Amino acid sequence: MAGEILVATNVLEYPYTRTVGPVLGAFFTGLREGRIQGVRAADGRVLVPPTEYDPLTSEELTEMVDVGQAGVVTTWAWVYAPRPLHPLDRPFAWVLVRLDGADTSMLHALDAGEPERMSTGMRVRVRWREGRVGEIQDIACFEPETPS
Amino acid sequence: MRDVAVVAFAQSRAVRAEEGANEVEILMPVVSAAIERSGVPRKEIGFTVSGSCDYLAGVPFAFVQGLDAVGAWPPIRESHVEMDGAWALYEAWVRLQHGDVDSALVYAFGKSSLGDLPQVLTLQLDPYCMAPLWPDSISIAALQARAWLEAGHDEREMAEVAARSRKAALANPMAQVAQDLTPEELLKQPYLVSPLRRHDCPPISDGAAAVVLAAGGLAREVSERPAWIRGIDHRIEPHGLGVRDLTHSPSTRLAGERAGVGRATVDVAELHAPFSFQEVILRQALGLGPDVEVNPSGGALAANVMMGAGLVRIGEAAGRVSDGGAGRAVAHATSGPCLQQNLVCVLEADQ
């Protein structure tokens, strides 16, 4: 029909491979081995995930340190309807987690089952994925430390 | 420093999906209206700069197509930022300081309806430790909202901002979401991503905006009441959410100080707070008391053209100065996750 507005599906696909550098490389190598490492800043703070440069002072950082595999939730958001690309296909919480021994918190998903189990400050621990390859998804998600 | 003023502003009516028109067709009437209102002949405009984002439409170099709306022949001086148009306006203001041109056209456009915007915005996150988990923009804002709530706020404050903004939008013909509901009614709604309800989130909008700047004598010649830019500054914080204090906006505070917000009384402020609670953070960062009218346009909760909503704040604030409704106005624009980057602009009428 003349004049009718056309629509075409357009899929954008970038098969990016990203080189990760020495610090994130060590972090991802550690994840593959089932360890979590941060990087120590000049003032003693431990940043997890680690960065090559201190985000506050821009100093180069190189000293990797192991941190715990459990920690506390510093903030959270409950997802009632997960999106197709989300890490879990059932309702879950996005969380910022400060791991034991770390001074910053990292983003990940928490498999808590229901929002009533959530609270800021709750203890959570890593749930590793089978067949780790050295990427952030090697942490399948976090789970509450105390079973429901 | 050279005096530079906003002398014209135009915007399209924000809609969820502009199905008929492509970006150029959305942009062209807006650019033409801004130029016409400015009184500066199109071919005499000294500098043109735009803000847009290729990922919104999934088309590389989207800004090149956008130029079709401008009339770039004979060849013009042109620039582009892959940012909100407010940052394009900053570049134009700097360009006018060079002194060799007296006017600038700034425009921005976004057609978010072509893709899944909350997911597209994942691509602005750290690509190593965050983006591979595909957190969407609403989830990221919800993490900030919870941190803010637990720092001593409550959900009623959020609902009050949402209710006031959508009510104000009833008087704004360009707004997309306008309604008169009380905070109590809003608080009965279910969560979208808790602690955010749908009304705490901005609409997804298609649209465009354009501003014309003029320097010194030209501004006085073409405008009865130019909105002079008396201060403008922008600041950015680290990217990682886990290294920032999400309950405050230090970058807004610093930009506000550098722009001179506190030097005199503020009559009206247009704050780019895509999520309801962010308005409270921004008010505090800018030191705006309860007597300052905020977002009479309805703000980003009423219409949120990606890459344009910040420029719209400047246009709306300037409009209030030029129509005599305000003597001194503050406009703010934000970019990035959880108010990572912030621009503050102070606009004043002639004393």
Add this chain to the structure above:
Amino acid sequence: MTEAGPDPNEPVRSIRAPVHLEYHFMPGRASSRFLRGVEQGRLLGQRCPQCAKVYVPPRGACAACGVPTDEEVEVADRGTVTTFCVVNVPFHGQKIKLPYVSATILLDGADIGLFHLLQEVDAEKVHMGMRVEAVWAPPEQRKPTLESILHFRPSGEPDADYETYKDHV
């Protein structure tokens, strides 16, 4: 996955970070009108109200004047080759046999060239000023895409005088 995974004994040097996003592309009013016309075997352009140039395909705006182009004009499905290239390089997804000619064709009545294939002619015989005509797909196979024109071919008319297209090279 066809390629071998990274060596699990080596430190991690890179991550896979694929991006997959789906969009609904909309060409807009002017291009939609054009593509619907193509489906019917017609070429519809738009004339600029200021400089009178005719754009095919139209985009709803004159890029030189920055004004909307509302007036619709139909142009011929034949025209003049203003420039061309001979493609000898194979690339992924190629559908056409090498070598082939891509040409910019100034349709009679239009002011900007249309990019399309030129076939039914030896590559070395193609030249600027050559007159060509569209070879349409059979009506029942036409869709709202420029592929509804299978290609252009020489029309047999004498070459166009350089003066007639010198402003469009």
